[in-house]
Amino acid sequence: MTINFERLKANINELAQIGKQEDGGIYRMAFTPKEYEARAWLENQLCQGNIDCHWDGALNIIGRIADDKNEKQPAILIGSHIDTVPNAGALDGALGVLVGLECLTRIKEEKLTTKFPLELLAFSDEEGRFGGMFGSRAVSGQLNPGILEESIDLDGQALVDVLKDLGHDPYQALDASRPNETVKCYLELHIEQGPVLDVEDLSVGIVSDITGLFKWQVQLTGAANHAGTTPMDLRKDAFMGLADFAHEIPRIIDENGSEASRLTVGNATLYPGSANTVPGKVEFSIDARDVNPEVLKELKTACRKTLSAIARRRGLQFDFTEVSVIEPVACDDHIQKSIEKQAKKLNQRYKIMPSGAAHDAQMMAKIAPIGMIFVPSKNGISHSPHEWTDWHHIEQGANLMLNTLIELSQND
Ligand SMILES: [Zn+2]
Known part of the structure; x- marks a missing residue:
């Protein structure tokens, strides 16, 4: 069975x-x-495909196919998101939802019977107007009233007010949580958002793990002083502390990281920030990622020890706050094997690879086995109008998803 590529293409262009x-x-x-x-x-498309559709309490849109026989079985979920970052491209999130829509529509058209109900989920606020992955956190039971009440966007609008203004009771988001028994597994197709598949000229990626991360805001405090009168050996130069740390990053990765490790200082501010003053303070971010929780822990320890040693050597004070932590998750072995089997059948050139970006699947892993398919991102670009994937790769990814979904829905 194959997807209706012309319809999928038209839907991508329309959305x-x-x-x-x-x-x-x-x-x-x-x-x-x-x-x-x-x-x-999207609701209209589901309607045209004769797929039942409703919104849950977290405003996730859910399309469902079930029959009398499989109604009580746990459902196979396929999803992603249709919200975007500002100035986005056409594919991130939307592609996964539209491929899911196409898969369900084809299965409905062919009147294929499945052992499990099939559901398409378009998750609310994946991109993080209010912190990120709101819809999938709700479905996987990772919200509470405190989180709801504390969620505020960059303009200072509270999530609870925004939902109320739209006519929803914000606390119903807590009702969207689904018991594990109701979910057989979760599948997601997404653009890679990195350059690997494009560089290696492959059609699809089979995701093995999704990276976890920790983000720190670090402060090194020394003493601000006159750039002309303070001898070099009597300085407590906070910037030099950051420079030392930057030089240590390759060593930290070599000694404590893995091939999947990434460590980035993406933001730094010097104080007081004048050209003729020795900087007395620097504040900077650390974003560290890996797919293995043990490696992440080691990276944390290494960053802490390295910064402490630098601070001691340079007479600085070292403080940090942990801004966020996301645990890495592994994709389910059985689902990975099913995807691989179908990729071989379809003669697709694939690679098994980790995901360096976070996805709704990461949240869904809390309640069900997950599987993810990547399609190439041209030049690794995403979150930009330049984000693109060749149509033939989109077609291959969609066919791979359809055939995997069919296989998983036919067998226990
Ligand atoms: Zn996305």
């Missing part, structure tokens, strides 16, 4: 028009009028 601005970028931030237009569009 890409919603929220498109003159700069070529798509603006469809969660819970905004343009995102609501996309929701209505």
Whole structure:
């Protein structure tokens, strides 16, 4: 069985028009009028495909196919998100939802019977207007009233107020949580958002693990002093502390990391920030990622020890706050093997690879086995109007998803 590629292509192009601005970028931030237009569009597509559709308490859109025989069985979920970052491209999130829609539509058209109900989920606010992965956190039971009440966007609007203004009781988001027994597994197709498949000229990626991360905000404090009168050996130069740390990053990765490790200082501010003053303080971010929780722990220890040693050597004070932590998750072996089997059958050139970006699947792993398929991102670009994947790769990825879904839905 194959997907209807012309229909999928038309759907991708149509959805890409919603929220498109003159700069070529798509603006469809969660819970905004343009995102609501996309929701209505998706509901209409589900309706046309005769797929039952409802919203859960977290405003996730759910399309479901079930029959009398499989109604009581746990469902196979396939999903992603249709909200975007500002100035986005056409594919991130949207592609996964549209491929899911196409798979369900084809299965319905062919009147294929399945052992399990099939559901398409378009998750709310994956991109993080209110912190990220709101919908999948709700479904996987990782919300509580405190999180709801503390969630505020960059304009200072509270999530609870935004949901109320849209006519929803925000606390119903807590009702979206699903017991493990109701979910057989979760599948997601996504653009890679990195350059690996494109560089190696492959059609699809089979995701083995999704990276975890920790983010720190670090402060090194020394003494601000005159750049002319303070001898070099009497300085407590906070910037030199950061420079030392930057030089240690390759060693930390070599000694404590793995091939999947990434360590980035993406933001730094010097104080007082004047050209003729020795900087008395530097604040900078550390973003560290790996797919193995043990390796992440080692990276943490190494960063802490390295910064402490540097601080001692340079007479600085070292403080940090942990801004966020996301645990890495492994994709399910059995599902990975099913995807691989189908990729071989379809003669697709694939690679088994980790995901360096976070996805809804990461949250869903809390309640069910997960599997993910990647398609190449041209030049590794995403979150940009330049984000693109060749149509023939999209077609291959979609066919791989359809055939995997069918196999998983036919066997226990
Ligand atoms: Zn995404």
